[in-house]
Amino acid sequence: MAQDGKRRAGATPGASAAARARPPSMADVAALAGVSGQTVSRVANNRSNVDEATRERVLSAMKMLGYRPNTAARALATGRFRMIGVVTFDLRAHGNARVLESVVSAVQDTDYSVSVVAVRSHSEQAVREAFDRLSTQAVDGIIVNEPQMLDTAALRLRSDLPIVVVDRDDRHRYPAVGSDDAEGVRAAVTHLLDLGHHTVAHLAGPQDSYPARRRAEAWHRTLKDAGRLTPPVDYGDWSAESGYLIGRQIAERPDVTAVFAANDQMALGLLRALHEAGRPVPDDVSVVGFDNLAESAYFLPPLTTVNQDFEEIGRQSVALLLDQMESAPAEGTAPRGAAAVSVAPRLVVRGSTAPPRA
Amino acid sequence: MAQDGKRRAGATPGASAAARARPPSMADVAALAGVSGQTVSRVANNRSNVDEATRERVLSAMKMLGYRPNTAARALATGRFRMIGVVTFDLRAHGNARVLESVVSAVQDTDYSVSVVAVRSHSEQAVREAFDRLSTQAVDGIIVNEPQMLDTAALRLRSDLPIVVVDRDDRHRYPAVGSDDAEGVRAAVTHLLDLGHHTVAHLAGPQDSYPARRRAEAWHRTLKDAGRLTPPVDYGDWSAESGYLIGRQIAERPDVTAVFAANDQMALGLLRALHEAGRPVPDDVSVVGFDNLAESAYFLPPLTTVNQDFEEIGRQSVALLLDQMESAPAEGTAPRGAAAVSVAPRLVVRGSTAPPRA
DNA sequence: GCGCGTGGTACGAAGCTTCGT
DNA sequence: GACGAAGCTTCGTACCACGCG
Numbered sequence: 144m145a146q147d148g149k150r151r152a153g154a155t156p157g158a159s160a161a162a163r164a165r166p167p168s169m170a171d172v173a174a175l176a177g178v179s180g181q182t183v184s185r186v187a188n189n190r191s192n193v194d195e196a197t198r199e200r201v202l203s204a205m206k207m208l209g210y211r212p213n214t215a216a217r218a219l220a221t222g223r224f225r226m227i228g229v230v231t232f233d234l235r236a237h238g239n240a241r242v243l244e245s246v247v248s249a250v251q252d253t254d255y256s257v258s259v260v261a262v263r264s265h266s267e268q269a270v271r272e273a274f275d276r277l278s279t280q281a282v283d284g285i286i287v288n289e290p291q292m293l294d295t296a297a298l299r300l301r302s303d304l305p306i307v308v309v310d311r312d313d314r315h316r317y318p319a320v321g322s323d324d325a326e327g328v329r330a331a332v333t334h335l336l337d338l339g340h341h342t343v344a345h346l347a348g349p350q351d352s353y354p355a356r357r358r359a360e361a362w363h364r365t366l367k368d369a370g371r372l373t374p375p376v377d378y379g380d381w382s383a384e385s386g387y388l389i390g391r392q393i394a395e396r397p398d399v400t401a402v403f404a405a406n407d408q409m410a411l412g413l414l415r416a417l418h419e420a421g422r423p424v425p426d427d428v429s430v431v432g433f434d435n436l437a438e439s440a441y442f443l444p445p446l447t448t449v450n451q452d453f454e455e456i457g458r459q460s461v462a463l464l465l466d467q468m469e470s471a472p473a474e475g476t477a478p479r480g481a482a483a484v485s486v487a488p489r490l491v492v493r494g495s496t497a498p499p500r501a
Numbered sequence: 502m503a504q505d506g507k508r509r510a511g512a513t514p515g516a517s518a519a520a521r522a523r524p525p526s527m528a529d530v531a532a533l534a535g536v537s538g539q540t541v542s543r544v545a546n547n548r549s550n551v552d553e554a555t556r557e558r559v560l561s562a563m564k565m566l567g568y569r570p571n572t573a574a575r576a577l578a579t580g581r582f583r584m585i586g587v588v589t590f591d592l593r594a595h596g597n598a599r600v601l602e603s604v605v606s607a608v609q610d611t612d613y614s615v616s617v618v619a620v621r622s623h624s625e626q627a628v629r630e631a632f633d634r635l636s637t638q639a640v641d642g643i644i645v646n647e648p649q650m651l652d653t654a655a656l657r658l659r660s661d662l663p664i665v666v667v668d669r670d671d672r673h674r675y676p677a678v679g680s681d682d683a684e685g686v687r688a689a690v691t692h693l694l695d696l697g698h699h700t701v702a703h704l705a706g707p708q709d710s711y712p713a714r715r716r717a718e719a720w721h722r723t724l725k726d727a728g729r730l731t732p733p734v735d736y737g738d739w740s741a742e743s744g745y746l747i748g749r750q751i752a753e754r755p756d757v758t759a760v761f762a763a764n765d766q767m768a769l770g771l772l773r774a775l776h777e778a779g780r781p782v783p784d785d786v787s788v789v790g791f792d793n794l795a796e797s798a799y800f801l802p803p804l805t806t807v808n809q810d811f812e813e814i815g816r817q818s819v820a821l822l823l824d825q826m827e828s829a830p831a832e833g834t835a836p837r838g839a840a841a842v843s844v845a846p847r848l849v850v851r852g853s854t855a856p857p858r859a
Numbered sequence: 860g861c862g863c864g865t866g867g868t869a870c871g872a873a874g875c876t877t878c879g880t
Numbered sequence: 881g882a883c884g885a886a887g888c889t890t891c892g893t894a895c896c897a898c899g900c901g
Contacts, residue, residue, distance in 0.1 A: 168872060179884045184874065194882055214639040215582065216872030218573035219890045226616075226638075234592075234602035235795065243601075244592035247619045256638045257617050258584075261605045280614045281572040383799040411799045418801055437593065438794075441741040441769045443776055443801045526891060537866045542892060552864060574891030577871050 167208040176204035187212050218281060227464065228258050228282035230273045232265070232289070236381070237408075237436055238451065242288050242309055245457025253465065258282060265351075278304065284464045287317075305467035307460045310354060318467065320460040320484040324354060327449040327488030328361035331403055331431045333369075334447070334490055339498045340401040340429065342371040346389055346413060348405040349380050358405045358433065374399070379409045386412025394420035400428055400499040407432035407439045407448055414442055414495070425497035435491055444494035452486050459484045525566040534562035545570050576639060585822065586616050586640035588631045590623070590647070594739070595765075595794055596809065600646050600667055603815020611823065616640055623709075636662065642822045645675075663825035665818045668712060676825065678818040678842040682712060685807040685846030686719035689761055689789045691727075692805070692848055697856045698759040698787065700729040704747055704771060706763040707738050716763045716791065732757070737767045744770025752778035758786055758857040765790035765797045765806055772800055772853070783855035793849055802852035810844050817842045 169187075173180040178197060185193050186201040193201075204210070218224045227250055234240045243259070250257045258280060260273045277285055284305040308319040335343045345362045348355025359376055366373045377393065379385030386409030393399055394417050404410035410432030414424055422428050424444055432439060432448035439446040463482060527545075531538045536555055543551050544559040551559075562568075576582045585608055592598045601617070608615045616638060618631045635643055642663040668679040693701045703720045706713025717734055724731045735751065737743030744767030751757055752775050762768035768790030772782055780786050782802055790797060793808035821840060 170872085180873080181875090181885080182883065185883090188874085192882065197883080211637045213577070213872050214637070215573045215576035216890090217874075219571070219577050219892090220872080220874040222890075224573065234598050234605075240592050240598035240601075243598075243617075244619065247592075247617050248621070251619060251634075256634070259601075259605050259615050259617050261602065261609060263606070276609075276614070279569045279572070383796050387799055408796060411796055415799050415801055415803075436796075438741050438766060438769055438796060441745055441773050443773055528891085538892075539866060539894095540864085543865090545892085550862095550864060555864080571891050574871095575893075577873090578891075578893040580871080 224281035228277035241453035249461035325361035390416025582639035586635035599811035607819035748774025
């Protein structure tokens, strides 16, 4: 076989298995298969110009030795890491966890891996730090799961890596993928109007959140387009607790017959507040949420809500990122056109909505 | 300055910025600072034997060039990747997402990164594939978030990497970190007995889940220790839907005055079933859950449940893993003693439990 | 000649390129 | 077109040696 005995003593097949500590290298495979390292490399990278028979020999040698290409060496040689970085916020938030899940899942269908960095606060400082970690670490592209970015200045980062932002916002110049919130909100509010409600109150997310703002704006616009009055908005912080606290105030407004909450958690708090105030849902007040938690179908009453297709969002962001990575191989900063992908949400009608009392 | 002009043409300071595409390497920093690459390496790794003045020079050169050490090259040279792999199941499950969150957070306090691999099914095949991915990829240790492993054979993996399993189970020989389920269950069941209930029914998780089994066993033992009868167990699948479906049957058993559900989601379904059957909670039936979802405090009624300290679990698993990684530097398979860390759960009493009707 | 601050060189594992058969 | 051999590249680190107090 090959004569690279000078490289290391134990590499010859004759050596006992006792010295097996270091993982097998390409040279080991080559020796066992009786081919050159070059050919092993060709097989490992699925090149076409290898004879089927030798390919088989090499593959079985790989299997026998349990050979795994050394990622570090490959990355060093190619300059690419086969790794996608994900910057995410609080995973306790349902949507964030779902997005991460679907991104991981989508990436798994490629030969990339995922490295996750969590941002603990919404400060520009924290976000910048996360990016720093990722660019120090070896990633070829970054997906930013940014459902509540305080200020977009934080997104103006020095980084020549391809980036995709999840949860569409037009304030920045990066390609983005997100739910078409406006469409979902429109469906929700229209559903309530169609049921006969004169207007719809809004329990919004925090004012410094872009998604919250978008939903509030869409709510406002839908009412306006329908020629309805727009009640004053209440702002929560996405939590069930805030929904409950604000809900107690809403419950005291006898004119309110329908409420659109910016997420299901706040809707849950609202349901409890209305219940305690003796205002039955949906007989007295209708409630619509946003997100479609797994639990929402079992709230009392089951919650009408807007379902977001997180799977699709994950798939699309990964696709968009890979796209960029392939088209701009270290081209520097060239966010070509900043594509924006909208994923359609879907209204799920359940028991928390009904026509207003006669 | 240095004389490595042979390495690449554009590296000399005189070259225009036009050729700047490749990130700056150590040699660039060395050239700019007028030292050897070796010294740059020393500074980058915070070694002590560098003169304070040269250290400053090197640091400012790094800053000026925006130098970042190349992870791949470093890994190749050292044989360590500074990366921890996490194998996780469905992130839609609250607990899994929480564990991932806390693991990521804990790792972030070290200079390691996290690579996430998701397992889509509970088959040994899928788990093995996940491990394969991780060992192909560059990780120094693995944390397995395994709250519902079908069979532990799947955990008997060829992998000489340090491993920590989250969600303690004694069927395998790996170090593990998890909630002390038995203790949490005991607290929950005892709470109900103390309220005056003669016995407590159990809405269990799926039979092929170890955590579910552990909780069921602890429930059984607690009742037995108290000398109470143990009603037949009903098995759900963790989902609110299964809780609802089984709950409808439970609601028809007039003897049932208290139910312990193996998680909050099933408890939610149960609450709804009891409500629909006209059996008020807690007046007619008391319900206790397990997990303490963010939402549980706003269920109708607010759910008494067992809180798990996921943050602590994450911290502990990372600590345990780092421990192993440092103590067993490529020692092969030597799971020393298989440490097991138990994290104490805590009963949270809310409105879903009360003494039985007189 | 001890020790500190340095520099020189080989090395790690894979890839690519150029020949050559 | 299927392969091999040799040599160079990637970048950072380990080890050893050197000069200078």
